[in-house]
Amino acid sequence: GALARVAPHMLCLSGLAVAIVTLSDVRTPTLVIDVDAIASDRSLEQLVASGVDAEFEAELGPAAYLHTRVASSLKQRPRYHKDASYALARLDAPLPAGGAYLSMGLNNDYDASYYWARHVGQSSRAPAPGIGVRADDLGLAEIFRLSEEEGRLQGNLQPNDGKWSEWCEFLKLGDQVDLVPASALAALRAAGGEVCGISRASRPLGAEPEVVGRWTRAGLEVGGAQVQ
Numbered sequence: 001g002a003l004a005r006v007a008p009h010m011l012c013l014s015g016l017a018v019a020i021v022t023l024s025d026v027r028t029p030t031l032v033i034d035v036d037a038i039a040s041d042r043s044l045e046q047l048v049a050s051g052v053d054a055e056f057e058a059e060l061g062p063a064a065y066l067h068t069r070v071a072s073s074l075k076q077r078p079r080y081h082k083d084a085s086y087a088l089a090r091l092d093a094p095l096p097a098g099g100a101y102l103s104m105g106l107n108n109d110y111d112a113s114y115y116w117a118r119h120v121g122q123s124s125r126a127p128a129p130g131i132g133v134r135a136d137d138l139g140l141a142e143i144f145r146l147s148e149e150e151g152r153l154q155g156n157l158q159p160n161d162g163k164w165s166e167w168c169e170f171l172k173l174g175d176q177v178d179l180v181p182a183s184a185l186a187a188l189r190a191a192g193g194e195v196c197g198i199s200r201a202s203r204p205l206g207a208e209p210e211v212v213g214r215w216t217r218a219g220l221e222v223g224g225a226q227v228q
Contacts, residue, residue, distance in 0.1 A: 022208040023107045023198055024176060028069040029093030030194045031187050032106065032178070034124070035212060036201060037063035044197045048215045057185050064184035065125075066100060066191060068093040068141065070175045085147040088131070089171045091179075095135040095142075096190040098182035101156075102128045102143055102168070105178045106198070107208045125180050128165040129156055133179060141179060143168060193217045 023032070035044050040059045047059050068091040104126045132150065136142040145168070146156060171177070181187035188195065193216050198209040 021211040023067070023211065024208060026067060026196055026211060026214075027194070028067055028176065029091075029191045030067045030196050031184065031191045032065045032067040033060055033195065033197050034063045034065070034106075034209075035197045035199050044195075044213060045215065048195050048217055053185055056188075057183065061184040064181060064187060065103065065106060065178040066093060066096060066181050066187040067106070067176065067178055067196075070171050070173055070177065071140070073171045073173060073175075074169065085150060086145050087136075088143045088145055088168050089175075089177075090136055091141040091143070091177065093141055093179075094139045094190045095133065096179075096181045096183060096186035098186050100133055100141065100179035100181040100187070102131050102133050103178050103180045104128060104164075105176075107176060124178070127156060127180070128168055130165050131168050132156070143171070143177070145169075188217060 026032070033044055038044065038047075038059065039062075040047060042059070044060075047056060050056065070089045071092045073089040074087065104124055106124050130146050132144050132146045132154070134142050134144060146154065179187070181190075195215045195217060196211055197213040199212045200207070200209045203210055
């Protein structure tokens with residue numbers, strides 16, 4: 001006899017789906033802590049809530065980033081010259097007291113016109129060579145291209161392989177970048193007291209880090225007022 005025709009069955013997995021919040025979902029500016037890099041036995045929540053500034057700085061400083069977005073960017077790229085120094089982008093965060101440098105960053109850019117893959121682990125903190133960060137007229141952090149002389153004086157000379165910092169030339173409105181602050185506490189103030197923890201522990205290699213917690217540090221003085 002003819003073979004029986006069996007309608008295909010679809011297995012519905014919607015009830016098993018779990019929403020994962022990743023770094024690109026985080027509001028900016030925010031102080032981001034890489035929990036995989038914290039050496040302390042105490043949890044991030046305990047360290048944030050401790051209220052001891054020196055402890056906060058010592059324990060979280062080596063794992064801290066100021067996560068920001070591009071508020072405006074370069075409209076026309078100047079012709080290259082080794083002595084050229086020009087602004088590339090303005091960020092949506094004030095420059096933290098004590099300064100900061102632009103790191104290679106924590107998450108990837110998926111723009112179809114230009115792609116760069118950020119680093120993982122401690123390499124995420126590597127500075128983008130040939131790039132400086134300063135405060136603009138409004139006190140906001142501004143990324144700029146160092147001249148060859150400035151790069152040499154700062155020990156941050158652009159290497160022959162421009163790919164390490166070429167991506168900075170293509171930053172556009174809304175792109176996310178990470179500053180490594182000289183002071184985690186100053187970066188926390190620049191972020192208005194907002195802190196989030198991230199981890200790559202359960203993520204596929206190369207995937208965006210997952211947000212594992214968010215807090216606001218109460219009692220922190222920001223702009224002359226205390227965060228409640």
